[in-house]
Amino acid sequence: xxxxxxxxxxxxxxxxxxxxxxxxxxxxxxxxxxxxxxxxxxxxxxxxxxxxxxxxxxxxx
Amino acid sequence: xxxxxxxxxxxxxxxxxxxxxxxxxxxxxxxxxxxxxxxxxxxxxxxxxxxxxxxxxxxxxxxxxxxxxxxxxxxxxxxxxxxxxxxxxxxxxxxxxxxxxxxxxxxxxxxxxxxxxxxxxxxxxxxxxxxxxxxxxxxxxxxxxxxxxxxxxxxxxxxxxxxxxxxxxxxxxxxxxxxxxxxxxxxxxxxxxxxxxxxxxxxxxxxxxxxxxxxxxxxxxxxxxxxxxxxxxxxxxxxxxxxxxxxxxxxxxxxxxxxxxxxxxxxxxxxxxxxxxxxxxxxxxxxxxxxxxxxxxxxxxxxxxxxxxxxxxxxxxxxxxxxxxxxxxxxxxxxxxxxxxxxxxxxxxxxxxxxxxxxxxxxxxxxxxxxxxxxxxxxxxxxxxxxxxxxxxxxxxxxxxxxxxxxxxxxxxxxxxxxxxxxxxxxxxxxxxxxxxxxxxxxxxxxxxxxxxxxxxxxxxxxxxxxxxxxxxxxxxxxxxxxxxxxxxxxxxxxxxxxxxxxxxxxxxxxxxxxxxxxxxxxxxxxxxxxxxxxxxxxxxxxxxxxxxxxxxxxxxxxxxxxxxxxxxxxxxxxxxxxxxxxxxxxxxxxxxxxxxxxxxxxxxxxxxxxxxxxxxxxxxxxxxxxxxxxxxxxxxxxxxxxxxxxxxxxxxxxxxxxxxxxxxxxxxxxxxxxxxxxxxxxxxxxxxxxxxxxxxxxxxxxxxxxxxxxxxxxxxxxxxxxxxxxxxxxxxxxxxxxxxxxxxxxxxxxxxxxxxxxxxxxxxxxxxxxxxxxxxxxxxxxxxxxxxxxxxxxxxxxxxx
Numbered sequence: 042x043x044x045x046x047x048x049x050x051x052x053x054x055x056x057x058x059x060x061x062x063x064x065x066x067x068x069x070x071x072x073x074x075x076x077x078x079x080x081x082x083x084x085x086x087x088x089x090x091x092x093x094x095x096x097x098x099x100x101x102x
Numbered sequence: 103x104x105x106x107x108x109x110x111x112x113x114x115x116x117x118x119x120x121x122x123x124x125x126x127x128x129x130x131x132x133x134x135x136x137x138x139x140x141x142x143x144x145x146x147x148x149x150x151x152x153x154x155x156x157x158x159x160x161x162x163x164x165x166x167x168x169x170x171x172x173x174x175x176x177x178x179x180x181x182x183x184x185x186x187x188x189x190x191x192x193x194x195x196x197x198x199x200x201x202x203x204x205x206x207x208x209x210x211x212x213x214x215x216x217x218x219x220x221x222x223x224x225x226x227x228x229x230x231x232x233x234x235x236x237x238x239x240x241x242x243x244x245x246x247x248x249x250x251x252x253x254x255x256x257x258x259x260x261x262x263x264x265x266x267x268x269x270x271x272x273x274x275x276x277x278x279x280x281x282x283x284x285x286x287x288x289x290x291x292x293x294x295x296x297x298x299x300x301x302x303x304x305x306x307x308x309x310x311x312x313x314x315x316x317x318x319x320x321x322x323x324x325x326x327x328x329x330x331x332x333x334x335x336x337x338x339x340x341x342x343x344x345x346x347x348x349x350x351x352x353x354x355x356x357x358x359x360x361x362x363x364x365x366x367x368x369x370x371x372x373x374x375x376x377x378x379x380x381x382x383x384x385x386x387x388x389x390x391x392x393x394x395x396x397x398x399x400x401x402x403x404x405x406x407x408x409x410x411x412x413x414x415x416x417x418x419x420x421x422x423x424x425x426x427x428x429x430x431x432x433x434x435x436x437x438x439x440x441x442x443x444x445x446x447x448x449x450x451x452x453x454x455x456x457x458x459x460x461x462x463x464x465x466x467x468x469x470x471x472x473x474x475x476x477x478x479x480x481x482x483x484x485x486x487x488x489x490x491x492x493x494x495x496x497x498x499x500x501x502x503x504x505x506x507x508x509x510x511x512x513x514x515x516x517x518x519x520x521x522x523x524x525x526x527x528x529x530x531x532x533x534x535x536x537x538x539x540x541x542x543x544x545x546x547x548x549x550x551x552x553x554x555x556x557x558x559x560x561x562x563x564x565x566x567x568x569x570x571x572x573x574x575x576x577x578x579x580x581x582x583x584x585x586x587x588x589x590x591x592x593x594x595x596x597x598x599x600x601x602x603x604x605x606x607x608x609x610x611x612x613x614x615x616x617x618x619x620x621x622x623x624x625x626x627x628x629x630x631x632x633x634x635x636x637x638x639x640x641x642x643x644x645x646x647x648x649x650x651x652x653x654x655x656x657x658x659x660x661x662x663x664x665x666x667x668x669x670x671x672x673x674x675x676x677x678x679x680x681x682x683x684x685x686x687x688x689x690x691x692x693x694x695x696x697x698x699x700x701x702x703x704x705x706x707x708x709x710x711x712x713x714x715x716x717x718x719x720x721x722x723x724x725x726x727x728x729x730x731x732x733x734x735x736x737x738x739x740x741x742x743x744x745x746x747x748x749x750x751x752x753x754x755x756x757x758x759x760x761x762x763x764x765x766x767x768x769x770x771x772x773x774x775x776x777x778x779x780x781x782x783x784x785x786x787x788x789x790x791x792x793x794x795x796x797x798x799x800x801x802x803x804x805x806x807x808x809x810x811x812x813x814x815x816x817x818x819x820x821x822x823x824x825x826x827x828x829x830x831x832x833x834x835x836x837x838x839x840x841x842x843x844x845x846x847x848x849x850x851x852x853x854x855x856x857x858x859x860x861x862x863x864x865x866x867x868x869x870x871x872x873x874x875x876x877x878x879x880x881x882x883x884x885x886x887x888x889x890x891x892x893x894x895x896x897x898x899x900x901x902x903x904x
Contacts, residue, residue: 042310045307045311046314049295049318052291052294053291053318053322056287056290056291057287059287060283060284060287063283063287064280064283067276067279067280067283068276072276072279073228073276074228074229074230074231075230076229076230077209077226077227077228077229077230080206080209080229081209081213081227083206084156084210084213
């Protein structure tokens with residue numbers, strides 16, 4: 042039953058690590074803007090795909 | 103291809119405006135103006151046409167050309183140093199506020215600026231704050247180049263005098279998030295450790311490890327007590343120091359009782375304590391605080407005149423050469439040039455040109471004022487028409503407007519609005535709690551000393567009005583969001599409560615009740631024949647005077663050639679059309695004798711043809727759509743109008759507002775402010791001021807709630823408690839009524855939370871309150887209060903049509 046000491050120690054350590062990660066994330070400004078990153082992540086992937094057959098070419102043909 | 107072009111013809115490929123005149127067709131696309139075309143070409147050249155794929159017609163119209171010479175002041179090292187947030191030899195960082203930002207295309211383009219100007223290394227957009235943070239290499243590019251580039255593609259950053267004041271806008275505080283994180287962490291872990299208490303079959307576990315669990319819980323709770331919960335204690339202490347009881351006082355007593363009773367219980371081995379309840383309560387209450395703190399980031403509610411003034415101005419050197427100078431460096435005697443629609447930054451004397459100054463924003467006069475050479479023009483006016491030359495007679499900091507603003511009466515005495523519902527409730531709460539606790543003590547002491555202590559502390563614990571303290575932030579926070587969706591933006595949640603108590607509404611006239619850009623036109627006198635009308639129109643078309651332009655808008659037909667056209671400043675026009683001598687202008691210009699003049703207070707323009715005065719045009723204000731609806735919705739509230747304009751509109755206003763309304767004309771900014779003070783002091787009224795201009799700034803500050811009306815919420819507006827988009831003006835009374843409804847909702851939420859308190863209190867005085875009861879009661883009460891507050895506001899908003 043004394044394994045419980047170890048288990049609780051591990052669980053609290055893991056939780057503390059997550060708390061540390063959270064505090065670091067706040068400090069590095071990741072919680073300052075909760076809108077723009079959501080838009081920004083769509084730029085790289087979707088747009089070039091669209092660009093391949095851009096309306097410009099359609100008009101030119 | 104035909105079809106593709108056809109569909110493009112109506113709207114501009116860049117900005118989406120309709121191409122009213124002949125569209126400019128280039129690169130198989132049509133543009134409404136050269137400005138838009140240039141921006142497109144610039145983007146295409148740099149391979150940035152993705153801009154147009156992300157959103158339809160994302161551009162900002164290029165119709166108003168940017169005078170790039172204007173940015174010359176940015177080369178000034180002093181100005182640069184004030185604007186830049188960080189600079190080393192290699193890199194410089196700066197943050198711009200760009201109100202034009204509106205879509206994901208904007209974000210994309212602004213973050214790809216480095217493709218156009220390689221001197222920019224990085225740009226990051228914060229869309230909610232409408233800001234872009236730039237990093238650039240000072241060796242490769244200059245601040246001026248960066249700003250010019252932004253302006254050229256339509257995103258001219260807003261740089262005003264306030265930016266150079268050294269007052270850096272504060273970053274949003276992250277403290278609350280830290281506090282929440284720590285409280286949440288402690289809550290979860292303490293709850294885990296307390297779990298063996300809750301159920302029967304783990305009692306054995308509790309007996310063996312109870313003290314270990316207890317000590318660990320204490321360890322986890324200490325940061326919560328000293329860091330996360332500190333705000334409640336300091337606020338309660340501040341209240342006590344000012345001999346006020348606020349909601350945080352009963353909360354603090356509850357938290358203190360919880361924490362110390364738990365420590366005592368654990369250390370003496372009496373029981374597991376209430377630390378799970380303690381950390382949980384702090385966590386939930388911080389959520390409430392976080393909710394209360396969220397506001398509209400991109401809007402600024404505390405602006406003063408420095409945000410209204412530009413940073414730079416064109417100064418004429420002695421040899422007539424133009425140079426751009428920072429407004430702050432203007433000296434008495436400097437010659438400045440003001441172009442159409444530019445602002446006069448300092449009191450100055452007119453030296454050259456025809457000045458027509460639009461003071462509507464500053465003084466509330468609805469018509470532009472004509473000034474002749476030699477007159478002093480006060481700062482804050484906007485020139486309409488041709489460019490003029492002025493000589494500065496007072497430095498910016500000494501000007502009339504600046505002096506007015508720095509006047510102490512303009513500063514709101516920051517009396518805290520302490521008489522909020524929750525604070526009043528808090529007062530009663532602590533009284534009742536103390537009485538019940540004392541009662542329990544008196545009852546138990548002669549019977550059972552141990553039981554007496556337990557009953558006393560449990561009363562203090564359970565009476566912690568935590569659910570109560572959640573009700574207000576949640577109801578107000580949701581209300582604020584509902585208003586925001588309807589284009590009514592509040593500075594903070596406290597404004598909701600003040601709006602609910604309003605019993606007097608004071609309006610400004612010009613720009614608030616009236617539509618500033620429009621005027622109604624009537625013609626009085628002998629009917630003009632269509633040939634005469636055409637002749638008058640032809641003459642008017644030659645003038646840039648705003649009154650001429652308004653009249654010619656009202657006349658239809660095509661213009662004929664005009665010969666011998668002449669314009670006399672401040673008087674009128676003359677010209678010959680088809681052999682008819684047309685004269686248009688003021689009464690004195692046409693020689694109308696004073697006794698024959700009618701409607702002298704109104705703005706009138708007389709018309710004569712071949713020397714015979716035929717009649718005159720009169721301008722009326724156009725009142726905003728939905729004004730009737732607003733006035734009806736206000737019900738029995740007292741209504742007043744304060745206008746900086748003259749009283750020519752009195753009869754119409756009287757008709758609109760009814761007999762009861764108080765109408766005051768020719769009011770100076772200070773008079774407006776005094777009027778509000780008087781209403782508050784003598785009649786003890788709760789005043790709502792609705793205004794739009796700088797002349798209302800003092801009144802907006804003095805009133806209990808000041809609403810600034812704005813046609814574009816990101817534009818400059820005087821400091822206020824709330825900004826209302828002009829398009830939502832017709833719903834003003836709905837907003838006020840809804841604020842009232844939310845107060846009822848808060849009371850209902852209070853009632854819900856009281857039920858739990860009564861149950862808990864009953865158990866507490868009987869000595870039956872145990873950690874397990876606390877662990878069940880606490881989450882149920884907080885969660886049900888949060889849910890009730892959220893759902894009830896949503897339901898009420900739907901019912902109110904908001």
